[in-house]
Amino acid sequence: MAVYTRIGAEDMAAIVAAFDVGTLLSAKGIAEGVSNSNWLLEAQREGEEPRRFILTMYEERTEVEDLPFFLDLLDYLSARKCPVPRTIHDREGASYRLHEGKALALIEFLPGVSVSEPTPGQAHSVGAALAKVHLATADFPQRRTNTMGLATWQRLLDACGTDGLTAIHPGLAATVARELDHITRHWPQGLPEGVVHADLFPDNVLMLGEEVTGLIDFYFAATDLLAYDIAVTHAAWCFSDDGTRFDARISRALLEGYESVRPLQAEERAALPLLARAAAVRFLSTRAYDWMNTPEDALVTPKDPLAFARRLEFYAASENQALFGEPA
Numbered sequence: 001m002a003v004y005t006r007i008g009a010e011d012m013a014a015i016v017a018a019f020d021v022g023t024l025l026s027a028k029g030i031a032e033g034v035s036n037s038n039w040l041l042e043a044q045r046e047g048e049e050p051r052r053f054i055l056t057m058y059e060e061r062t063e064v065e066d067l068p069f070f071l072d073l074l075d076y077l078s079a080r081k082c083p084v085p086r087t088i089h090d091r092e093g094a095s096y097r098l099h100e101g102k103a104l105a106l107i108e109f110l111p112g113v114s115v116s117e118p119t120p121g122q123a124h125s126v127g128a129a130l131a132k133v134h135l136a137t138a139d140f141p142q143r144r145t146n147t148m149g150l151a152t153w154q155r156l157l158d159a160c161g162t163d164g165l166t167a168i169h170p171g172l173a174a175t176v177a178r179e180l181d182h183i184t185r186h187w188p189q190g191l192p193e194g195v196v197h198a199d200l201f202p203d204n205v206l207m208l209g210e211e212v213t214g215l216i217d218f219y220f221a222a223t224d225l226l227a228y229d230i231a232v233t234h235a236a237w238c239f240s241d242d243g244t245r246f247d248a249r250i251s252r253a254l255l256e257g258y259e260s261v262r263p264l265q266a267e268e269r270a271a272l273p274l275l276a277r278a279a280a281v282r283f284l285s286t287r288a289y290d291w292m293n294t295p296e297d298a299l300v301t302p303k304d305p306l307a308f309a310r311r312l313e314f315y316a317a318s319e320n321q322a323l324f325g326e327p328a
């Protein structure tokens with residue numbers, strides 16, 4: 001359940017009145033998501049059809065200083081015909097406001113649902129949509145350091161400690177030490193950089209059939225290697241949730257979809273096996289940390305770190321090093 005903050009009806013109406021969207025008709029808390037509080041709102045201007053919006057209140061994990069990057073990025077991408085929600089600016093032109101010390105933004109509602117068992121056609125569309133984002137942001141004027149990079153993974157995994165990792169799975173501490181060392185020593189240099197989503201899981205993609213109607217939740221977006229974003233998306237889409245089954249058809253379709261819009265450079269393709277291991281460590285690190293540090297009575301259930309330990313073993317296995325293959 002992700003509504004951490006209660007907002008009463010009168011306060012909600014006052015929040016909405018700061019935007020030129022008409023009268024508030026309804027507001028419902030959205031259960032999905034773990035980082036921020038979200039509501040689905042309906043509002044109507046006189047003489048117009050009712051419209052739907054997402055109201056997001058940013059909780060502790062999102063830094064207010066980062067909001068201009070995230071929200072300007074949405075407007076920039078949507079102006080370039082990428083399927084992302086526009087932000088609704090308030091009557092003073094601001095993309096976010098403060099309410100009782102917390103930042104909030106009103107965002108366009110997009111139709112579509114998140115798929116749980118993607119088809120190759122859907123994976124192809126997601127790959128293509130990601131490549132469009134990479135191309136469309138080539139001249140995006142803002143930069144943001146990826147605060148969820150190698151140094152953070154190391155810090156989170158150190159905080160779990162050998163005992164903590166061993167409690168999650170015997171042998172995990174040794175795997176993690178080996179992989180962090182390997183990734184650090186082989187991190188690719190000189191690959192194309194740009195704006196990465198960095199968290200493009202199925203729950204952050206809205207689809208209608210095979211069409212991507214919305215890429216959402218850009219709150220890890222940063223400036224980083226474009227190929228790393230492909231690796232994250234690959235790790236997120238090509239396995240069963242628990243990481244026990246890899247689907248080669250989804251993998252091929254995702255990569256083909258991406259390359260139908262932005263062909264990979266040979267150096268990027270060569271780096272993908274390493275970057276896939278890195279992506280698996282990224283999600284293993286946050287999940288392992290949350291697994292150990294989420295109180296039992298918390299509103300959210302921590303996600304299973306083993307699902308990414310399994311992906312990591314898969315990507316590290318010598319027989320899988322040719323996975324990213326030759327150009328289609």
Ligand SMILES: Nc1ncnc2c1ncn2[C@@H]1O[C@H](COP(=O)(O)OP(=O)(O)OP(=O)(O)O)[C@@H](O)[C@H]1O
Pocket residue numbers: 002030032033034035036037038054085107108109110111203204214216217219
């Ligand atoms: N623009 C949108 N249009 C339609 N639905 C949306 C939109 N933005 C968010 N949602 C819905 O709200 C849910 C939660 O949003 P989101 O994933 O951004 O929350 P979060 O707490 O920041 O996420 P996470 O758990 O991935 O960190 C989504 O799963 C989706 O159902």
Ligand SMILES: N[C@@H](CCO)C(=O)O
Pocket residue numbers: 199201283286287303
């Ligand atoms: N998408 C992430 C959560 C956000 O970091 C995960 O599945 O672990």
